[in-house]
Amino acid sequence: MSMAEGLFDSASFIEALARELGTEWRSIASARKTANEKIRALSKLLEGETSPDASVVVHGSLARLEFTNESDLDWTLLVDGRANPQHQTDLLRIRAKLSAAGFGEPGQERTFGSLSFSHQIIHMIGGEEDSNANTTRRILLLLEASAVGDYRMAFEAVRKNVLDRYLREDHGLGRRVGNDDPRWIPLFLLNDIARYWRTMAVDFAYKQHSRGSDGYALRSLKLGISRKLIYSSGLVSCFWCDPALSGQDPSERFRYQKTIAALSEMISITPLERMAKFYLTHSKSSSMQEAARLFFGAYDQFLQLLDIPEKRRILKTLTVDATYDDRCFLEAREIRQRFKDAIRQTFLQEGSPLYKRIIEFGVF
Amino acid sequence: MGSLGFSTGALAKGDFKLALQQMAGKSLSAVELSALRVEELPQLMESASSLDLGCYRYVSVHSPSSFSADEEGRIVELLHSCPKNWKIVVHPDAIKDASKWVDFGKQLVIENMDRRKADGRTADELARWFARLPEALLCVDLAHAQQLDTTMTEAYLILTRFQDRVCQIHISELDSASHHYPLSQGTMTAFSEVAGLIPKDAAVIIESRVTADNLESEVAKAKGVFEVLPA
Numbered sequence: 001m002s003m004a005e006g007l008f009d010s011a012s013f014i015e016a017l018a019r020e021l022g023t024e025w026r027s028i029a030s031a032r033k034t035a036n037e038k039i040r041a042l043s044k045l046l047e048g049e050t051s052p053d054a055s056v057v058v059h060g061s062l063a064r065l066e067f068t069n070e071s072d073l074d075w076t077l078l079v080d081g082r083a084n085p086q087h088q089t090d091l092l093r094i095r096a097k098l099s100a101a102g103f104g105e106p107g108q109e110r111t112f113g114s115l116s117f118s119h120q121i122i123h124m125i126g127g128e129e130d131s132n133a134n135t136t137r138r139i140l141l142l143l144e145a146s147a148v149g150d151y152r153m154a155f156e157a158v159r160k161n162v163l164d165r166y167l168r169e170d171h172g173l174g175r176r177v178g179n180d181d182p183r184w185i186p187l188f189l190l191n192d193i194a195r196y197w198r199t200m201a202v203d204f205a206y207k208q209h210s211r212g213s214d215g216y217a218l219r220s221l222k223l224g225i226s227r228k229l230i231y232s233s234g235l236v237s238c239f240w241c242d243p244a245l246s247g248q249d250p251s252e253r254f255r256y257q258k259t260i261a262a263l264s265e266m267i268s269i270t271p272l273e274r275m276a277k278f279y280l281t282h283s284k285s286s287s288m289q290e291a292a293r294l295f296f297g298a299y300d301q302f303l304q305l306l307d308i309p310e311k312r313r314i315l316k317t318l319t320v321d322a323t324y325d326d327r328c329f330l331e332a333r334e335i336r337q338r339f340k341d342a343i344r345q346t347f348l349q350e351g352s353p354l355y356k357r358i359i360e361f362g363v364f
Numbered sequence: 365m366g367s368l369g370f371s372t373g374a375l376a377k378g379d380f381k382l383a384l385q386q387m388a389g390k391s392l393s394a395v396e397l398s399a400l401r402v403e404e405l406p407q408l409m410e411s412a413s414s415l416d417l418g419c420y421r422y423v424s425v426h427s428p429s430s431f432s433a434d435e436e437g438r439i440v441e442l443l444h445s446c447p448k449n450w451k452i453v454v455h456p457d458a459i460k461d462a463s464k465w466v467d468f469g470k471q472l473v474i475e476n477m478d479r480r481k482a483d484g485r486t487a488d489e490l491a492r493w494f495a496r497l498p499e500a501l502l503c504v505d506l507a508h509a510q511q512l513d514t515t516m517t518e519a520y521l522i523l524t525r526f527q528d529r530v531c532q533i534h535i536s537e538l539d540s541a542s543h544h545y546p547l548s549q550g551t552m553t554a555f556s557e558v559a560g561l562i563p564k565d566a567a568v569i570i571e572s573r574v575t576a577d578n579l580e581s582e583v584a585k586a587k588g589v590f591e592v593l594p595a
Contacts, residue, residue, distance in 0.1 A: 157512070157514070163515070164515040
Protein backbone atom coordinates (compact mmCIF):
# COMPACT_ATOMS: atom_id res chain seq x y z
CA MET A 1 0.00 0.00 0.00
CA SER A 2 1.36 3.43 -0.90
CA MET A 3 1.71 6.06 1.81
CA ALA A 4 -1.02 8.20 0.31
CA GLU A 5 -3.41 5.29 0.08
CA GLY A 6 -5.83 5.14 2.98
CA LEU A 7 -5.88 8.91 3.31
CA PHE A 8 -8.68 9.03 0.77
CA ASP A 9 -12.21 7.70 1.18
CA SER A 10 -12.60 4.20 -0.20
CA ALA A 11 -14.78 5.60 -3.00
CA SER A 12 -12.34 8.35 -3.98
CA PHE A 13 -11.96 8.82 -7.72
CA ILE A 14 -8.60 10.50 -7.07
CA GLU A 15 -7.26 7.41 -5.35
CA ALA A 16 -8.61 5.19 -8.13
CA LEU A 17 -6.98 7.43 -10.74
CA ALA A 18 -3.67 7.44 -8.88
CA ARG A 19 -3.78 3.63 -8.81
CA GLU A 20 -4.63 3.51 -12.50
CA LEU A 21 -1.66 5.75 -13.30
CA GLY A 22 0.65 4.00 -10.84
CA THR A 23 1.42 7.17 -8.93
CA GLU A 24 0.46 9.00 -5.75
CA TRP A 25 -0.30 12.60 -4.84
CA ARG A 26 0.69 12.97 -1.24
CA SER A 27 -0.04 16.65 -0.77
CA ILE A 28 -3.54 16.26 -2.18
CA ALA A 29 -4.09 13.31 0.16
CA SER A 30 -2.69 15.15 3.14
CA ALA A 31 -4.74 18.32 2.48
CA ARG A 32 -7.82 16.16 2.18
CA LYS A 33 -7.12 14.46 5.48
CA THR A 34 -6.67 17.82 7.20
CA ALA A 35 -9.87 19.16 5.60
CA ASN A 36 -11.88 16.15 6.72
CA GLU A 37 -10.59 16.61 10.27
CA LYS A 38 -11.53 20.30 10.15
CA ILE A 39 -15.01 19.48 8.85
CA ARG A 40 -15.53 16.97 11.64
CA ALA A 41 -14.37 19.54 14.19
CA LEU A 42 -16.61 22.21 12.67
CA SER A 43 -19.61 19.91 12.60
CA LYS A 44 -19.06 19.10 16.26
CA LEU A 45 -18.62 22.78 17.10
CA LEU A 46 -21.87 23.71 15.33
CA GLU A 47 -24.00 20.91 16.75
CA GLY A 48 -27.44 22.26 17.66
CA GLU A 49 -26.71 25.70 16.20
CA THR A 50 -29.08 25.60 13.21
CA SER A 51 -32.64 24.55 12.42
CA PRO A 52 -33.80 22.23 9.61
CA ASP A 53 -34.48 25.34 7.48
CA ALA A 54 -30.85 26.46 7.49
CA SER A 55 -27.44 25.00 6.72
CA VAL A 56 -23.96 26.25 7.50
CA VAL A 57 -22.26 26.09 4.11
CA VAL A 58 -18.49 26.22 3.75
CA HIS A 59 -16.70 27.20 0.56
CA GLY A 60 -13.08 27.63 -0.50
CA SER A 61 -10.30 25.20 0.27
CA LEU A 62 -12.28 23.45 2.97
CA ALA A 63 -15.11 22.62 0.58
CA ARG A 64 -12.56 21.48 -2.00
CA LEU A 65 -11.05 19.26 0.71
CA GLU A 66 -7.69 20.94 0.19
CA PHE A 67 -7.03 22.47 3.58
CA THR A 68 -3.42 23.58 3.97
CA ASN A 69 -1.48 25.62 6.46
CA GLU A 70 -3.20 28.98 7.04
CA SER A 71 -6.20 28.27 4.84
CA ASP A 72 -9.05 30.55 5.87
CA LEU A 73 -12.71 29.68 6.31
CA ASP A 74 -15.39 31.04 3.96
CA TRP A 75 -18.89 30.21 5.14
CA THR A 76 -22.51 31.37 5.00
CA LEU A 77 -25.64 30.53 6.92
CA LEU A 78 -27.96 29.53 4.07
CA VAL A 79 -31.66 29.86 4.87
CA ASP A 80 -34.33 28.03 2.91
CA GLY A 81 -37.54 28.44 4.86
CA ARG A 82 -39.99 30.85 6.41
CA ALA A 83 -38.64 34.29 7.32
CA ASN A 84 -37.61 34.29 10.95
CA PRO A 85 -35.66 36.98 12.85
CA GLN A 86 -34.04 34.15 14.79
CA HIS A 87 -31.82 33.46 11.77
CA GLN A 88 -29.81 36.64 12.48
CA THR A 89 -29.36 35.58 16.11
CA ASP A 90 -28.18 32.18 14.91
CA LEU A 91 -25.71 33.86 12.56
CA LEU A 92 -24.18 36.01 15.30
CA ARG A 93 -23.87 33.04 17.64
CA ILE A 94 -22.21 30.91 14.94
CA ARG A 95 -19.86 33.74 13.97
CA ALA A 96 -18.79 34.19 17.61
CA LYS A 97 -18.32 30.47 18.07
CA LEU A 98 -16.15 30.16 14.96
CA SER A 99 -14.08 33.14 15.98
CA ALA A 100 -13.57 31.77 19.49
CA ALA A 101 -12.49 28.44 18.00
CA GLY A 102 -9.76 30.19 16.02
CA PHE A 103 -11.33 30.28 12.58
CA GLY A 104 -10.39 33.62 10.99
CA GLU A 105 -12.76 36.17 9.53
CA PRO A 106 -13.87 35.45 5.94
CA GLY A 107 -12.55 37.56 3.02
CA GLN A 108 -12.59 41.33 2.74
CA GLU A 109 -15.39 41.43 0.17
CA ARG A 110 -17.99 40.42 2.81
CA THR A 111 -19.50 37.83 0.50
CA PHE A 112 -19.14 35.27 3.28
CA GLY A 113 -19.62 35.12 7.03
CA SER A 114 -23.23 36.30 6.60
CA LEU A 115 -26.77 35.11 5.97
CA SER A 116 -27.75 34.09 2.47
CA PHE A 117 -31.28 33.33 1.35
CA SER A 118 -32.54 30.74 -1.08
CA HIS A 119 -34.97 33.14 -2.76
CA GLN A 120 -32.23 35.52 -3.87
CA ILE A 121 -29.98 32.73 -5.01
CA ILE A 122 -32.69 30.89 -6.93
CA HIS A 123 -34.71 33.76 -8.38
CA MET A 124 -32.04 36.32 -9.21
CA ILE A 125 -30.04 34.75 -11.97
CA GLY A 126 -28.95 37.46 -14.38
CA GLY A 127 -30.44 40.94 -14.53
CA GLU A 128 -29.80 44.01 -12.40
CA GLU A 129 -30.38 42.32 -9.07
CA ASP A 130 -27.87 39.52 -9.62
CA SER A 131 -25.04 41.19 -7.74
CA ASN A 132 -21.44 40.05 -7.77
CA ALA A 133 -21.97 38.55 -4.29
CA ASN A 134 -25.13 36.76 -5.39
CA THR A 135 -23.45 35.27 -8.48
CA THR A 136 -20.49 34.21 -6.36
CA ARG A 137 -22.67 32.56 -3.73
CA ARG A 138 -24.77 30.81 -6.36
CA ILE A 139 -21.96 29.40 -8.48
CA LEU A 140 -19.83 28.44 -5.50
CA LEU A 141 -22.87 26.79 -3.95
CA LEU A 142 -22.86 24.50 -6.96
CA LEU A 143 -19.16 24.05 -7.62
CA GLU A 144 -17.33 24.56 -4.34
CA ALA A 145 -19.49 24.04 -1.27
CA SER A 146 -20.23 21.61 1.51
CA ALA A 147 -22.67 21.71 4.43
CA VAL A 148 -21.38 21.25 7.96
CA GLY A 149 -23.30 20.78 11.18
CA ASP A 150 -26.61 19.06 11.81
CA TYR A 151 -28.67 19.95 8.78
CA ARG A 152 -27.90 19.57 5.08
CA MET A 153 -31.46 19.80 3.72
CA ALA A 154 -31.48 23.55 3.05
CA PHE A 155 -28.15 23.24 1.26
CA GLU A 156 -29.25 20.33 -0.90
CA ALA A 157 -32.69 21.78 -1.64
CA VAL A 158 -31.26 25.12 -2.80
CA ARG A 159 -28.65 23.43 -4.96
CA LYS A 160 -31.30 21.35 -6.71
CA ASN A 161 -33.59 24.35 -7.18
CA VAL A 162 -30.81 26.40 -8.73
CA LEU A 163 -30.11 23.52 -11.12
CA ASP A 164 -33.83 23.28 -11.82
CA ARG A 165 -33.90 26.90 -12.97
CA TYR A 166 -30.91 26.48 -15.25
CA LEU A 167 -32.39 23.36 -16.83
CA ARG A 168 -36.09 24.21 -17.17
CA GLU A 169 -35.38 27.61 -18.66
CA ASP A 170 -33.04 26.04 -21.21
CA HIS A 171 -35.88 25.13 -23.54
CA GLY A 172 -33.76 23.28 -26.06
CA LEU A 173 -32.26 20.95 -23.46
CA GLY A 174 -32.88 17.25 -24.09
CA ARG A 175 -35.37 18.06 -26.83
CA ARG A 176 -35.30 16.48 -30.28
CA VAL A 177 -35.79 19.13 -32.95
CA GLY A 178 -36.35 17.76 -36.45
CA ASN A 179 -33.65 15.22 -37.19
CA ASP A 180 -31.14 16.76 -34.80
CA ASP A 181 -30.11 14.74 -31.76
CA PRO A 182 -31.15 16.35 -28.47
CA ARG A 183 -28.65 18.71 -26.90
CA TRP A 184 -27.90 17.60 -23.35
CA ILE A 185 -25.25 20.14 -22.39
CA PRO A 186 -27.01 22.75 -20.21
CA LEU A 187 -26.09 26.05 -21.87
CA PHE A 188 -27.74 28.43 -19.39
CA LEU A 189 -25.72 26.81 -16.59
CA LEU A 190 -22.55 26.60 -18.64
CA ASN A 191 -22.79 30.29 -19.57
CA ASP A 192 -23.24 31.30 -15.93
CA ILE A 193 -20.25 29.20 -14.88
CA ALA A 194 -18.19 30.80 -17.67
CA ARG A 195 -19.44 34.25 -16.63
CA TYR A 196 -18.34 33.56 -13.06
CA TRP A 197 -14.89 32.51 -14.24
CA ARG A 198 -14.54 35.77 -16.17
CA THR A 199 -15.88 37.66 -13.13
CA MET A 200 -13.15 36.14 -10.98
CA ALA A 201 -10.56 37.15 -13.55
CA VAL A 202 -11.88 40.72 -13.73
CA ASP A 203 -12.16 40.91 -9.94
CA PHE A 204 -8.53 39.91 -9.73
CA ALA A 205 -7.72 43.20 -11.44
CA TYR A 206 -10.29 45.00 -9.26
CA LYS A 207 -8.63 43.71 -6.09
CA GLN A 208 -5.26 44.78 -7.41
CA HIS A 209 -6.75 48.24 -7.99
CA SER A 210 -8.42 48.45 -4.58
CA ARG A 211 -5.81 46.72 -2.41
CA GLY A 212 -2.58 47.63 -4.15
CA SER A 213 0.03 44.89 -4.27
CA ASP A 214 -1.22 43.34 -1.04
CA GLY A 215 -1.46 39.57 -1.70
CA TYR A 216 -0.98 39.97 -5.46
CA ALA A 217 1.33 36.99 -6.01
CA LEU A 218 -0.78 34.52 -4.04
CA ARG A 219 -4.01 35.73 -5.66
CA SER A 220 -2.43 35.45 -9.08
CA LEU A 221 -1.47 31.82 -8.42
CA LYS A 222 -4.86 30.96 -6.99
CA LEU A 223 -6.58 32.44 -10.03
CA GLY A 224 -4.47 30.35 -12.37
CA ILE A 225 -4.73 27.12 -10.39
CA SER A 226 -7.47 26.65 -7.76
CA ARG A 227 -9.95 29.06 -9.39
CA LYS A 228 -9.25 27.54 -12.78
CA LEU A 229 -9.86 24.12 -11.25
CA ILE A 230 -13.34 25.25 -10.19
CA TYR A 231 -14.08 26.47 -13.72
CA SER A 232 -12.69 23.32 -15.38
CA SER A 233 -14.68 21.07 -13.07
CA GLY A 234 -17.80 23.15 -13.82
CA LEU A 235 -17.30 22.70 -17.55
CA VAL A 236 -16.74 18.97 -17.09
CA SER A 237 -19.93 18.77 -14.99
CA CYS A 238 -21.92 20.41 -17.81
CA PHE A 239 -20.39 18.15 -20.45
CA TRP A 240 -21.10 15.17 -18.20
CA CYS A 241 -24.82 15.71 -18.88
CA ASP A 242 -24.15 14.50 -22.43
CA PRO A 243 -25.01 10.77 -22.47
CA ALA A 244 -22.26 10.22 -25.06
CA LEU A 245 -19.72 11.25 -22.41
CA SER A 246 -21.26 9.86 -19.23
CA GLY A 247 -23.36 6.93 -20.41
CA GLN A 248 -26.50 8.48 -18.89
CA ASP A 249 -29.88 7.29 -20.26
CA PRO A 250 -30.43 9.36 -23.44
CA SER A 251 -34.24 9.16 -23.54
CA GLU A 252 -36.10 12.44 -23.36
CA ARG A 253 -38.57 11.34 -20.66
CA PHE A 254 -37.95 12.80 -17.22
CA ARG A 255 -35.15 14.84 -18.73
CA TYR A 256 -35.08 17.49 -15.98
CA GLN A 257 -35.08 15.09 -13.04
CA LYS A 258 -32.57 12.84 -14.78
CA THR A 259 -30.23 15.71 -15.56
CA ILE A 260 -30.59 17.24 -12.09
CA ALA A 261 -29.77 13.82 -10.61
CA ALA A 262 -26.68 13.47 -12.82
CA LEU A 263 -25.49 17.01 -12.07
CA SER A 264 -26.23 16.63 -8.36
CA GLU A 265 -24.11 13.52 -8.23
CA MET A 266 -21.28 15.33 -10.01
CA ILE A 267 -21.39 18.43 -7.79
CA SER A 268 -21.67 16.36 -4.62
CA ILE A 269 -17.98 15.54 -5.03
CA THR A 270 -15.08 17.99 -4.93
CA PRO A 271 -13.72 19.75 -8.04
CA LEU A 272 -10.63 17.50 -8.01
CA GLU A 273 -12.82 14.39 -7.66
CA ARG A 274 -14.92 15.56 -10.64
CA MET A 275 -11.82 15.86 -12.77
CA ALA A 276 -10.58 12.47 -11.56
CA LYS A 277 -13.93 10.91 -12.41
CA PHE A 278 -13.72 12.31 -15.92
CA TYR A 279 -10.11 11.16 -16.43
CA LEU A 280 -10.93 7.71 -15.07
CA THR A 281 -13.78 7.31 -17.54
CA HIS A 282 -11.31 8.05 -20.34
CA SER A 283 -8.25 6.41 -18.86
CA LYS A 284 -7.80 4.12 -21.87
CA SER A 285 -6.70 7.15 -23.87
CA SER A 286 -2.96 7.72 -23.53
CA SER A 287 -3.35 11.47 -24.10
CA MET A 288 -5.93 11.69 -21.29
CA GLN A 289 -3.63 9.64 -19.06
CA GLU A 290 -0.87 12.10 -19.77
CA ALA A 291 -3.16 15.08 -19.16
CA ALA A 292 -4.35 13.57 -15.87
CA ARG A 293 -0.80 12.96 -14.71
CA LEU A 294 0.16 16.56 -15.52
CA PHE A 295 -3.03 18.02 -14.02
CA PHE A 296 -2.87 16.21 -10.70
CA GLY A 297 0.92 16.39 -10.51
CA ALA A 298 0.86 20.18 -10.84
CA TYR A 299 -2.00 20.52 -8.38
CA ASP A 300 -0.21 18.33 -5.87
CA GLN A 301 2.87 20.57 -6.09
CA PHE A 302 0.70 23.66 -5.69
CA LEU A 303 -0.76 22.32 -2.45
CA GLN A 304 2.69 21.27 -1.26
CA LEU A 305 3.92 24.80 -1.80
CA LEU A 306 0.95 26.39 -0.02
CA ASP A 307 1.52 24.13 2.95
CA ILE A 308 5.01 25.52 3.60
CA PRO A 309 4.47 28.51 5.91
CA GLU A 310 7.57 30.40 4.80
CA LYS A 311 6.72 30.13 1.09
CA ARG A 312 3.11 31.08 1.71
CA ARG A 313 4.24 34.11 3.68
CA ILE A 314 6.57 35.20 0.86
CA LEU A 315 3.81 34.83 -1.73
CA LYS A 316 1.38 36.74 0.44
CA THR A 317 3.69 39.68 1.08
CA LEU A 318 5.61 40.11 -2.18
CA THR A 319 5.26 43.51 -3.83
CA VAL A 320 4.22 43.50 -7.49
CA ASP A 321 7.64 44.79 -8.54
CA ALA A 322 9.49 42.06 -6.65
CA THR A 323 7.15 39.27 -7.73
CA TYR A 324 8.66 38.41 -11.09
CA ASP A 325 12.21 38.16 -9.70
CA ASP A 326 11.30 36.10 -6.69
CA ARG A 327 12.49 32.49 -6.73
CA CYS A 328 9.49 31.23 -4.80
CA PHE A 329 7.03 32.91 -7.15
CA LEU A 330 8.91 31.68 -10.22
CA GLU A 331 8.73 28.14 -8.85
CA ALA A 332 5.01 28.56 -8.32
CA ARG A 333 4.60 30.13 -11.73
CA GLU A 334 6.15 27.05 -13.31
CA ILE A 335 3.60 24.89 -11.51
CA ARG A 336 0.84 27.15 -12.80
CA GLN A 337 2.21 26.79 -16.33
CA ARG A 338 2.14 23.00 -16.07
CA PHE A 339 -1.43 23.16 -14.79
CA LYS A 340 -2.36 25.38 -17.74
CA ASP A 341 -0.77 22.86 -20.13
CA ALA A 342 -2.77 20.07 -18.52
CA ILE A 343 -5.99 21.99 -19.01
CA ARG A 344 -5.08 22.70 -22.62
CA GLN A 345 -4.45 19.00 -23.23
CA THR A 346 -7.69 18.07 -21.50
CA PHE A 347 -10.00 20.49 -23.26
CA LEU A 348 -8.28 21.80 -26.37
CA GLN A 349 -6.26 18.92 -27.78
CA GLU A 350 -7.77 17.31 -30.86
CA GLY A 351 -8.81 13.80 -29.94
CA SER A 352 -9.81 14.78 -26.41
CA PRO A 353 -13.39 13.71 -25.68
CA LEU A 354 -14.02 17.33 -24.67
CA TYR A 355 -12.50 18.97 -27.75
CA LYS A 356 -15.61 19.23 -29.93
CA ARG A 357 -17.79 20.16 -27.01
CA ILE A 358 -15.54 22.98 -25.80
CA ILE A 359 -15.27 24.34 -29.34
CA GLU A 360 -19.01 24.12 -29.93
CA PHE A 361 -20.30 25.26 -26.55
CA GLY A 362 -17.42 26.69 -24.56
CA VAL A 363 -16.13 29.38 -26.88
CA PHE A 364 -19.11 31.01 -28.65
CA MET B 365 -54.17 4.70 -12.08
CA GLY B 366 -55.28 2.13 -9.47
CA SER B 367 -57.81 2.46 -6.67
CA LEU B 368 -58.48 5.93 -5.31
CA GLY B 369 -59.67 7.07 -1.91
CA PHE B 370 -59.00 9.05 1.23
CA SER B 371 -57.15 8.76 4.47
CA THR B 372 -59.82 8.83 7.18
CA GLY B 373 -57.57 11.14 9.21
CA ALA B 374 -57.68 13.76 6.47
CA LEU B 375 -61.48 13.87 6.49
CA ALA B 376 -62.12 13.53 10.23
CA LYS B 377 -59.12 13.66 12.53
CA GLY B 378 -59.31 10.85 15.09
CA ASP B 379 -62.77 9.69 13.94
CA PHE B 380 -62.47 7.01 11.26
CA LYS B 381 -66.16 6.10 11.51
CA LEU B 382 -67.25 9.62 10.63
CA ALA B 383 -64.77 9.71 7.77
CA LEU B 384 -66.12 6.41 6.40
CA GLN B 385 -69.63 7.86 6.51
CA GLN B 386 -68.44 10.88 4.52
CA MET B 387 -66.81 8.63 1.93
CA ALA B 388 -69.85 6.38 1.53
CA GLY B 389 -71.52 6.54 -1.89
CA LYS B 390 -68.73 8.61 -3.44
CA SER B 391 -67.47 5.90 -5.82
CA LEU B 392 -64.15 5.59 -4.05
CA SER B 393 -62.28 2.31 -4.23
CA ALA B 394 -59.55 2.72 -1.62
CA VAL B 395 -59.33 3.79 1.99
CA GLU B 396 -56.58 4.27 4.52
CA LEU B 397 -57.75 3.87 8.11
CA SER B 398 -55.73 6.33 10.09
CA ALA B 399 -54.43 5.66 13.59
CA LEU B 400 -51.67 8.25 13.63
CA ARG B 401 -51.82 8.59 17.40
CA VAL B 402 -51.09 5.56 19.59
CA GLU B 403 -54.39 5.85 21.46
CA GLU B 404 -56.40 5.54 18.21
CA LEU B 405 -55.05 2.11 17.30
CA PRO B 406 -56.80 -0.17 19.86
CA GLN B 407 -60.26 1.14 18.94
CA LEU B 408 -59.55 0.82 15.24
CA MET B 409 -58.32 -2.75 15.62
CA GLU B 410 -61.34 -3.69 17.75
CA SER B 411 -63.63 -2.45 15.00
CA ALA B 412 -61.59 -3.91 12.14
CA SER B 413 -63.60 -7.09 11.62
CA SER B 414 -66.98 -5.37 11.87
CA LEU B 415 -66.33 -2.47 9.48
CA ASP B 416 -68.19 -2.64 6.20
CA LEU B 417 -65.39 -2.00 3.74
CA GLY B 418 -66.69 -4.24 0.94
CA CYS B 419 -66.81 -1.37 -1.53
CA TYR B 420 -63.05 -0.79 -1.26
CA ARG B 421 -60.65 -2.80 -3.38
CA TYR B 422 -57.71 -1.52 -1.37
CA VAL B 423 -57.56 -1.01 2.40
CA SER B 424 -54.62 0.06 4.50
CA VAL B 425 -54.06 1.03 8.11
CA HIS B 426 -51.74 3.90 8.91
CA SER B 427 -49.96 2.89 12.10
CA PRO B 428 -49.01 5.50 14.74
CA SER B 429 -46.39 7.98 13.56
CA SER B 430 -44.62 8.13 16.89
CA PHE B 431 -44.31 5.72 19.79
CA SER B 432 -41.82 4.74 22.45
CA ALA B 433 -39.72 1.58 22.44
CA ASP B 434 -41.92 0.34 25.31
CA GLU B 435 -45.06 0.80 23.22
CA GLU B 436 -43.65 -0.81 20.07
CA GLY B 437 -44.34 -4.45 21.01
CA ARG B 438 -47.99 -3.72 21.85
CA ILE B 439 -48.48 -1.77 18.59
CA VAL B 440 -47.03 -4.60 16.53
CA GLU B 441 -49.24 -7.08 18.36
CA LEU B 442 -52.36 -4.99 17.68
CA LEU B 443 -51.44 -4.60 14.02
CA HIS B 444 -51.11 -8.38 13.67
CA SER B 445 -54.87 -8.54 14.23
CA CYS B 446 -55.45 -6.70 10.92
CA PRO B 447 -57.00 -8.75 8.12
CA LYS B 448 -54.11 -10.09 6.05
CA ASN B 449 -55.30 -8.36 2.89
CA TRP B 450 -54.97 -4.93 4.52
CA LYS B 451 -51.68 -3.15 4.14
CA ILE B 452 -49.96 -1.59 7.17
CA VAL B 453 -48.30 1.76 6.49
CA VAL B 454 -45.51 2.76 8.85
CA HIS B 455 -43.17 5.74 9.15
CA PRO B 456 -39.66 4.29 9.18
CA ASP B 457 -38.38 6.88 11.64
CA ALA B 458 -40.98 5.66 14.16
CA ILE B 459 -39.60 2.12 14.16
CA LYS B 460 -37.33 1.39 17.08
CA ASP B 461 -36.62 -2.30 16.46
CA ALA B 462 -37.01 -3.40 12.84
CA SER B 463 -36.90 -7.08 13.79
CA LYS B 464 -40.34 -6.68 15.42
CA TRP B 465 -41.81 -5.69 12.02
CA VAL B 466 -40.15 -8.27 9.75
CA ASP B 467 -42.93 -10.85 10.17
CA PHE B 468 -45.43 -8.59 8.43
CA GLY B 469 -43.60 -9.39 5.16
CA LYS B 470 -45.36 -7.84 2.16
CA GLN B 471 -48.18 -6.56 4.34
CA LEU B 472 -45.85 -3.87 5.67
CA VAL B 473 -45.55 -0.63 3.70
CA ILE B 474 -42.74 1.83 4.42
CA GLU B 475 -43.53 5.49 3.72
CA ASN B 476 -40.94 8.06 2.63
CA MET B 477 -40.57 10.88 5.12
CA ASP B 478 -40.75 14.68 4.97
CA ARG B 479 -37.93 17.17 5.36
CA ARG B 480 -38.26 17.53 9.15
CA LYS B 481 -37.36 13.91 9.74
CA ALA B 482 -33.84 12.62 10.09
CA ASP B 483 -34.33 9.37 8.17
CA GLY B 484 -36.40 7.62 5.50
CA ARG B 485 -36.53 10.68 3.21
CA THR B 486 -34.35 9.83 0.23
CA ALA B 487 -33.90 6.82 -2.01
CA ASP B 488 -30.61 6.03 -0.27
CA GLU B 489 -32.15 6.26 3.20
CA LEU B 490 -35.10 4.08 2.14
CA ALA B 491 -32.68 1.50 0.74
CA ARG B 492 -31.29 1.02 4.23
CA TRP B 493 -34.82 0.36 5.53
CA PHE B 494 -35.49 -2.18 2.81
CA ALA B 495 -32.26 -3.93 3.80
CA ARG B 496 -33.73 -4.32 7.30
CA LEU B 497 -37.25 -5.14 6.08
CA PRO B 498 -36.57 -6.91 2.79
CA GLU B 499 -40.13 -7.84 1.90
CA ALA B 500 -41.70 -4.51 2.78
CA LEU B 501 -43.51 -2.51 0.11
CA LEU B 502 -43.44 1.25 -0.40
CA CYS B 503 -45.94 4.07 -0.02
CA VAL B 504 -44.61 7.07 -1.91
CA ASP B 505 -45.82 10.25 -0.27
CA LEU B 506 -45.49 12.66 -3.16
CA ALA B 507 -45.97 15.67 -0.89
CA HIS B 508 -43.17 14.55 1.41
CA ALA B 509 -40.90 13.98 -1.57
CA GLN B 510 -41.80 17.38 -3.00
CA GLN B 511 -41.26 19.16 0.32
CA LEU B 512 -37.80 17.61 0.51
CA ASP B 513 -36.98 18.35 -3.11
CA THR B 514 -39.33 20.63 -5.05
CA THR B 515 -37.63 19.70 -8.35
CA MET B 516 -39.17 16.21 -7.90
CA THR B 517 -35.76 14.67 -8.56
CA GLU B 518 -35.82 12.72 -5.30
CA ALA B 519 -39.34 11.49 -6.13
CA TYR B 520 -38.00 10.40 -9.52
CA LEU B 521 -35.09 8.58 -7.87
CA ILE B 522 -37.36 6.86 -5.31
CA LEU B 523 -39.89 5.78 -7.94
CA THR B 524 -37.22 4.60 -10.36
CA ARG B 525 -35.29 2.63 -7.78
CA PHE B 526 -38.21 1.02 -5.95
CA GLN B 527 -40.89 0.87 -8.63
CA ASP B 528 -41.54 -2.82 -7.99
CA ARG B 529 -42.29 -2.15 -4.31
CA VAL B 530 -44.71 0.74 -4.80
CA CYS B 531 -48.25 -0.29 -3.77
CA GLN B 532 -49.62 3.01 -2.48
CA ILE B 533 -49.30 6.74 -3.07
CA HIS B 534 -50.08 9.58 -0.67
CA ILE B 535 -51.15 12.77 -2.32
CA SER B 536 -51.84 16.23 -0.84
CA GLU B 537 -50.48 19.74 -0.63
CA LEU B 538 -47.98 20.20 2.19
CA ASP B 539 -46.65 23.48 3.56
CA SER B 540 -43.19 24.03 4.99
CA ALA B 541 -44.53 23.23 8.47
CA SER B 542 -45.83 19.89 7.13
CA HIS B 543 -49.54 20.72 7.37
CA HIS B 544 -51.76 19.10 4.75
CA TYR B 545 -53.95 21.22 2.45
CA PRO B 546 -55.99 20.76 -0.74
CA LEU B 547 -53.90 20.34 -3.88
CA SER B 548 -52.79 23.47 -5.70
CA GLN B 549 -52.28 23.73 -9.45
CA GLY B 550 -48.50 24.01 -9.06
CA THR B 551 -48.30 20.88 -6.95
CA MET B 552 -50.53 18.95 -9.33
CA THR B 553 -48.19 19.87 -12.18
CA ALA B 554 -45.14 18.81 -10.16
CA PHE B 555 -46.73 15.47 -9.21
CA SER B 556 -47.82 14.81 -12.78
CA GLU B 557 -44.18 14.98 -13.90
CA VAL B 558 -43.42 11.71 -12.13
CA ALA B 559 -46.89 10.13 -12.31
CA GLY B 560 -45.77 8.05 -15.28
CA LEU B 561 -43.40 6.13 -12.98
CA ILE B 562 -46.16 5.04 -10.60
CA PRO B 563 -47.34 1.46 -11.17
CA LYS B 564 -50.82 1.36 -12.67
CA ASP B 565 -52.18 -0.78 -9.83
CA ALA B 566 -50.87 1.39 -6.97
CA ALA B 567 -53.64 2.78 -4.76
CA VAL B 568 -53.83 6.55 -4.49
CA ILE B 569 -54.75 7.84 -1.02
CA ILE B 570 -55.61 11.51 -0.68
CA GLU B 571 -54.33 13.13 2.52
CA SER B 572 -55.53 16.68 1.80
CA ARG B 573 -57.48 18.11 4.73
CA VAL B 574 -60.87 18.79 3.20
CA THR B 575 -64.44 19.03 4.42
CA ALA B 576 -67.05 16.54 3.23
CA ASP B 577 -68.35 19.23 0.84
CA ASN B 578 -65.01 19.45 -0.91
CA LEU B 579 -64.28 15.74 -1.03
CA GLU B 580 -65.33 15.23 -4.63
CA SER B 581 -63.50 18.26 -6.00
CA GLU B 582 -60.30 16.97 -4.35
CA VAL B 583 -60.89 13.57 -5.93
CA ALA B 584 -61.19 15.27 -9.33
CA LYS B 585 -57.89 17.08 -8.74
CA ALA B 586 -56.15 13.86 -7.71
CA LYS B 587 -57.40 12.18 -10.89
CA GLY B 588 -56.13 15.18 -12.85
CA VAL B 589 -52.58 14.47 -11.69
CA PHE B 590 -52.68 11.14 -13.49
CA GLU B 591 -54.63 12.23 -16.55
CA VAL B 592 -52.09 14.38 -18.38
CA LEU B 593 -48.68 12.81 -18.30
CA PRO B 594 -45.83 14.91 -19.61
CA ALA B 595 -44.04 13.83 -22.77
